[in-house]
Amino acid sequence: MAIIVELPRLSDTMEEGVIAKWHVAVGDKVKRGQMIAEVETDKATMEFESFDSGVVLKLIAAEGESMKIGTPIAVLGKAGEDPEAAISSRSGGGGAAAPKAEAPAEPAPKAEAPKAEAPKAEAPKSEAPKAAPAAKAPASAPALPREDERIAASPLARRIAREHGLALAEVSGSGPHGRIVKTDVEAAVARGGAASPAAPAATASVTTTGGRPYYSRPDEPQKLSQMRKAIARRMAQANTEIPHFYLTTTVDMRAAVALRGELKNALPDTKVSFNDLVLLATAKALETHPGVNAYWDGQTIVRRGDIHVGVAVALDDGLIVPVVRFANQKSLKTIATEVRDLGTRARDKKLTPEEMTGSTFTVSNLGMFGISDFCAVVNPGEGAILAVGAITDEIIAVKGAPAVGQRMRITLSCDHRVMDGAVGAAFLATLRGLLEQPLSMLA
Amino acid sequence: MPILQIREAIRDAMDEEMARDERVFLMGEEVGYYNGAYKASEGLLDKYGEKRVVDTPIAEAGFAGVGIGAAMAGLRPIIEFMTFNFSAVAFDQILNNAAKMRQLTAGQFTVPIVFRGPNAAAHMLGSTHSQAFESFYCGFPGVKVISVATPYDAKGLLKSAIRDENPVLFFESEVMYGVKGEVPEEEYLIPIGKADIKRPGSDVTVITWGQGVPVCLEAARLAEADGIDCEVIDLRTLRPLDDEAVFESVRKTNRVVLCYHGWPYGGTGAEVADRIARVCFDHLDAPVERVCYEDINMAYAENLEQLTLPTPEKALEAIRAVSYHRS
Numbered sequence: 001m002a003i004i005v006e007l008p009r010l011s012d013t014m015e016e017g018v019i020a021k022w023h024v025a026v027g028d029k030v031k032r033g034q035m036i037a038e039v040e041t042d043k044a045t046m047e048f049e050s051f052d053s054g055v056v057l058k059l060i061a062a063e064g065e066s067m068k069i070g071t072p073i074a075v076l077g078k079a080g081e082d083p084e085a086a087i088s089s090r091s092g093g094g095g096a097a098a099p100k101a102e103a104p105a106e107p108a109p110k111a112e113a114p115k116a117e118a119p120k121a122e123a124p125k126s127e128a129p130k131a132a133p134a135a136k137a138p139a140s141a142p143a144l145p146r147e148d149e150r151i152a153a154s155p156l157a158r159r160i161a162r163e164h165g166l167a168l169a170e171v172s173g174s175g176p177h178g179r180i181v182k183t184d185v186e187a188a189v190a191r192g193g194a195a196s197p198a199a200p201a202a203t204a205s206v207t208t209t210g211g212r213p214y215y216s217r218p219d220e221p222q223k224l225s226q227m228r229k230a231i232a233r234r235m236a237q238a239n240t241e242i243p244h245f246y247l248t249t250t251v252d253m254r255a256a257v258a259l260r261g262e263l264k265n266a267l268p269d270t271k272v273s274f275n276d277l278v279l280l281a282t283a284k285a286l287e288t289h290p291g292v293n294a295y296w297d298g299q300t301i302v303r304r305g306d307i308h309v310g311v312a313v314a315l316d317d318g319l320i321v322p323v324v325r326f327a328n329q330k331s332l333k334t335i336a337t338e339v340r341d342l343g344t345r346a347r348d349k350k351l352t353p354e355e356m357t358g359s360t361f362t363v364s365n366l367g368m369f370g371i372s373d374f375c376a377v378v379n380p381g382e383g384a385i386l387a388v389g390a391i392t393d394e395i396i397a398v399k400g401a402p403a404v405g406q407r408m409r410i411t412l413s414c415d416h417r418v419m420d421g422a423v424g425a426a427f428l429a430t431l432r433g434l435l436e437q438p439l440s441m442l443a
Numbered sequence: 444m445p446i447l448q449i450r451e452a453i454r455d456a457m458d459e460e461m462a463r464d465e466r467v468f469l470m471g472e473e474v475g476y477y478n479g480a481y482k483a484s485e486g487l488l489d490k491y492g493e494k495r496v497v498d499t500p501i502a503e504a505g506f507a508g509v510g511i512g513a514a515m516a517g518l519r520p521i522i523e524f525m526t527f528n529f530s531a532v533a534f535d536q537i538l539n540n541a542a543k544m545r546q547l548t549a550g551q552f553t554v555p556i557v558f559r560g561p562n563a564a565a566h567m568l569g570s571t572h573s574q575a576f577e578s579f580y581c582g583f584p585g586v587k588v589i590s591v592a593t594p595y596d597a598k599g600l601l602k603s604a605i606r607d608e609n610p611v612l613f614f615e616s617e618v619m620y621g622v623k624g625e626v627p628e629e630e631y632l633i634p635i636g637k638a639d640i641k642r643p644g645s646d647v648t649v650i651t652w653g654q655g656v657p658v659c660l661e662a663a664r665l666a667e668a669d670g671i672d673c674e675v676i677d678l679r680t681l682r683p684l685d686d687e688a689v690f691e692s693v694r695k696t697n698r699v700v701l702c703y704h705g706w707p708y709g710g711t712g713a714e715v716a717d718r719i720a721r722v723c724f725d726h727l728d729a730p731v732e733r734v735c736y737e738d739i740n741m742a743y744a745e746n747l748e749q750l751t752l753p754t755p756e757k758a759l760e761a762i763r764a765v766s767y768h769r770s
Contacts, residue, residue: 156697156728175729175767182697182728183767 002077002086003052003150006178007061009069010039010046011353016068017041017226019061028056030076037073042226043356044320045349051177052076057083066223070178153180160185227318238377242296243416246375247424251432253391253406259438267333275311275365276336278388278410281434282363283307283327284441289427293360294383296417301383310359310379311339313346320346321379323359332442363388373409383418386431387411408435444627450483450620452594453559456601457484457521459630461491464519467605468495470506471523471560480525481561481620507533507558511540511610514556519605524560527576527614534579541610542585557604557611562590563654563704564741564752565617573741573748575703577652578710580612581682587635588682590614592656594624596679599633607635616654638685640692644674647762648692648699650715652678655703655753662702662758671766681711689715690722697728698765702758705735732761 007017020038030036035047036056054076061073075083151168153161157180161168164185171188173180224232256277263272286293286307294303307328310321322342324335345351361383364376367390376387389409396405410431414424434441447455461467468491473480475488475498488496499506503524510520524530530537537558544554564573581588587609591597597615604611641656642663651659656677663673674692678685693699699719701712716731734753742748762768 154728155724156726159725181767 002075004072005074007069007071007073011041011043014041018066024056042230055079070172156182157185164189238380242378248411249428251408251435253408256438257406272336285431287328291423292427304360308360310362312364376413384414444625447594447626449594449597449622452598453483456598460605467519469521470497472525474523503529503532507536514554515552519555521557527562528572542583553608554610555608559613561617562614569743570740575705581711587611590653594626603632603635636680636683638688639677641677642675644672646672648696649673649675650701659702661755665759666762693723694726699731700761702734702753707735729765734758734761
């Protein structure tokens with residue numbers, strides 16, 4: 001019997017996902033553990049390795065389509081087997097995102113025909129529980145509902161479904177690999193069965209007149225990537241829940257510029273950027289100011305034991321924050337190497353969820369875009385974020401006389417629940433001191 | 444009620460039983476003049492003399508065997524292993540004589556003996572001195588196995604163990620001798636084979652024993668932040684197992700985490716998981732999770748040892764997993 005492949009949960013917070021790319025086509029042989037698709041989650045593009053072996057009979061999900069976890073995306077089986085039978089017996093109640101993609105002439109319901117066989121097991125359920133063992137001797141030995149057999153469900157969920165006469169095919173699972181668990185069945189029982197219908201279609205373009213004709217194009221809602229959705233959710237949460245205040249200071253970067261020049265010669269294999277210096281200085285400053293390496297957990301302030309610095313990396317369609325763990329315990333060279341690697345893989349969307357979570361403080365640098373200074377939004381779960389501007393030549397006063405020096409503006413956005421102005425200011429002063437005398441942090 | 448340390452509760456249990464029954468005696472390395480490697484027999488030599496508090500040479504196979512012979516001859520020995528790691532040397536005596544003598548002699552001889560001492564990893568004792576032995580001894584038909592985590596349980600169960608007609612392996616812990624708790628002044632016994640709910644709860648059954656108990660209580664506290672209400676069950680006796688206490692809890696919570704000191708391959712945790720899977724199959728909403736040692740020999744290095752041991756954080760992770768909790 002053919003196997004339905006469902007959209008798996010590939011990260012803790014993943015609720016839905018998109019097939020970014022299929023790596024198999026109909027007719028291909030798939031081995032258990034073989035990568036069959038890249039799935040875009042809320043965090044990254046992950047490789048989906050098949051849980052089963054078989055020949056690809058059908059690809060249900062189209063690339064780019066957003067689906068809830070547990071949605072059927074493909075059918076595996078023996079060569080020549082009919083995938084529709086498996087699909088119809090699986091989606092008896094009308095699954096969420098059905099064969100839309102490429103069911104050629106036959107819309108899903110057609111497949112009901114062979115159902116005459118399969119749903120039999122479903123029918124007797126009103127009388128099955130007690131009657132089964134006694135009578136029905138010749139009928140194929142165990143009267144197990146066959147379509148349920150392939151559906152992953154906890155034993156408890158199965159029992160509750162049985163007690164309520166609910167077919168598991170009508171329930172979508174929220175557990176790992178789409179496993180149906182107790183809460184799913186209870187929700188389905190409370191709902192009484194069916195799922196919700198689809199959304200309405202968009203409007204067409206029109207021309208309007210206002211003295212003369214103007215051509216008007218309709219607004220186009222954009223298909224959101226999972227990352228975009230995550231950013232929208234978290235930033236809206238941050239700006240409504242976190243009372244922000246902002247502190248800006250100017251750093252004399254002459255020594256740092258000189259040091260970087262020397263490092264270029266001293267470490268030809270490692271490219272040390274100014275941002276790497278800022279990261280190291282930040283980590284060291286957090287060590288001295290644990291009150292900044294803290295967050296508001298809803299009731300109280302939690303000081304973080306470790307210093308993990310997140311580095312905001314801009315992508316074409318969003319932003320991602322890989323994490324340099326234990327940054328205060330790492331050398332400048334290690335940080336530089338690590339950040340380059342994380343940045344490269346972030347742009348390729350090849351970071352693991354672990355590499356993108358757990359930061360205790362974030363550094364966001366828009367200096368390379370020529371931004372002189374800006375205010376960043378505190379990442380929920382952290383107490384502050386540092387916004388780093390460009391290093392520019394400025395006319396400065398040296399002993400009362402004008403001179404040219406390199407300056408960089410840094411702005412700390414703080415959660416006022418976690419710290420007050422003076423705490424943030426003291427942190428910035430330490431940070432500025434470290435950057436102005438960078439040798440002090442290499443000691 | 445007086446507050447005692449586990450070491451004092453153990454001493455009091457032995458003291459009371461030695462006073463009550465002159466057949467009871469203590470034997471082991473450093474139990475007499477040194478008052479016990481962990482001071483669990485403090486003052487007993489002065490009180491009962493060299494005949495009943497016997498310092499032995501470093502020869503576990505020898506004094507375990509002497510103890511078994513003494514038990515067969517009608518005495519009620521308590522054999523202290525400085526650590527159960529050294530009981531490996533006496534393994535044959537325990538497996539083939541203590542555990543089997545009653546059956547081999549068709550009940551002509553019984554072996555009422557207690558082997559007691561610290562078990563499982565302590566702190567940076569290296570691979571040969573950090574082992575948990577319940578998985579071995581619980582596999583022997585013919586013995587009883589106890590593991591304690593509080594002074595109250597230690598005293599009540601040790602007294603029951605000394606009075607039992609069968610060989611009893613009684614596990615303590617180096618790092619828990621100083622654990623304090625209330626112990627009644629009046630005499631009491633805790634029956635062998637009864638688990639104890641150390642923390643009632645409704646969402647996840649967390650099963651543990653010995654050193655796992657404080658780990659699980661802390662994990663249960665951490666889980667509160669996620670709105671998960673854990674029930675922590677201290678098995679206390681590992682053989683015979685209190686099945687009903689476990690099953691009753693699992694039927695209520697539908698979710699199980701086992702967290703204990705010991706290797707993952709087979710053994711006591713696997714046995715409990717197996718019984719749950721068979722008896723409570725229709726009550727499980729998630730696979731049973733186990734948090735125990737990593738499947739490696741213990742490292743001496745402190746950081747590596749920490750990575751190997753079950754911790755509240757690892758237990759919390761398992762608690763979240765069986766709850767399908769999403770952070």
